[in-house]
Amino acid sequence: MRFALALVLATIGILVQAPRAxxxxxxxxxxxxxxxxxxxxxxxxxxxxxxxxxxLYDTSYAEPYVGERFYMRVHVAGLGHPCADNYIDVQxxxxxxxxxxxxxxxxxxCFYQAPGSTEYSEFGTANGCPQPPFGIAANSTGTxxxxxxxxxxxxxxxxxxxxxxxxxxxxxxxSDRPLDGLQISMEFTAPVQAIDGVYNYWIYPxxxxxxxxxxxxxFANEFx
Numbered sequence: 237m238r239f240a241l242a243l244v245l246a247t248i249g250i251l252v253q254a255p256r257a258x259x260x261x262x263x264x265x266x267x268x269x270x271x272x273x274x275x276x277x278x279x280x281x282x283x284x285x286x287x288x289x290x291x292l293y294d295t296s297y298a299e300p301y302v303g304e305r306f307y308m309r310v311h312v313a314g315l316g317h318p319c320a321d322n323y324i325d326v327q328x329x330x331x332x333x334x335x336x337x338x339x340x341x342x343x344x345x346c347f348y349q350a351p352g353s354t355e356y357s358e359f360g361t362a363n364g365c366p367q368p369p370f371g372i373a374a375n376s377t378g379t380x381x382x383x384x385x386x387x388x389x390x391x392x393x394x395x396x397x398x399x400x401x402x403x404x405x406x407x408x409x410x411s412d413r414p415l416d417g418l419q420i421s422m423e424f425t426a427p428v429q430a431i432d433g434v435y436n437y438w439i440y441p442x443x444x445x446x447x448x449x450x451x452x453x454x455f456a457n458e459f460x
Contacts, residue, residue: 263309264417265290266443271430273437276319283315285322285397285430289443292406298448305342305410308445310383310426312395313402314351318432323394325429327373327380328407331422331445336381337410338368344383344407351400363387375427376438383407394431417446 266289273284292307293300300306308330314322330336338344346365347356359365364387373382383405384393395403415422425442 260294260296261292262295263290263292264443264446265311266441269439269441270315271435271437271439273316273318273322273430273432273434276317282317284318284432284435284437285312285324285428285439286315287312287426287428287439287441289424289426289441291424291443291445293446300411301448301450302411302414305337305339305408307345307406308409308424308443310405310407310428310441311402312397312404312428313349314397314399316432317399318434320433321399322397323392323431324397324403325373325375325394325427325431326383326403326405327375327427328383329378329380329425329427330409331415331424333413333415334409334411334424334445334447336368336370336407338408342408343367344405346406347404349402349404351398356402356404361386364390375429377427377440380425380427411445411447413447414449415445415447417444419444 270286271284290309364385366386370381422444423442
């Protein structure tokens with residue numbers, strides 16, 4: 237793979253929050269979408285950033301259910317080396333019926349991987365990780381909710397992303413209806429702009445969302 241997905245400690249944190257004792261939690265990740273830029277040294281075309289969207293779900297019990305919180309993640313990595321590196325504008329557009337649902341023990345979570353490192357560090361609100369509500373911002377196809385950088389004392393909403401670095405944003409959401417994870421209308425899309433001073437491309441990674449109608453009451457009660 238072009239970039240590592242080593243979020244072991246963060247995933248352990250989610251397992252602790254899982255409602256079932258034997259949950260098998262995994263990510264359903266969509267395809268990687270990439271932008272293009274020019275290499276600063278050679279002025280040759282190369283990939284600028286790569287991004288994908290994923291859904292955290294329980295493989296053992298076909299969760300999440302309607303009305304149950306779960307995470308969608310937006311992963312963005314710096315692949316190329318334009319002269320100014322990248323600033324990224326990160327947005328998300330959930331499907332109908334899916335809304336952000338953050339509480340104290342289920343917040344938006346932000347992670348950063350520095351160039352040359354295989355480890356992800358989680359950072360909180362004091363270092364710019366935003367919490368709801370999210371504002372509406374324009375992109376090249378319409379609008380989305382902006383995951384804006386909220387660094388105290390710095391009004392710049394974009395995220396600085398050097399080549400070899402990566403961010404991951406976990407958005408807590410909830411659905412008011414079942415979703416089969418197959419239809420185009422069920423896509424959770426993440427418009428991301430690579431602001432690199434060259435092309436300033438938008439890319440639109442996505443993943444369909446699966447939400448079950450509800451647990452079987454017999455099995456849920458007897459085997460929980």
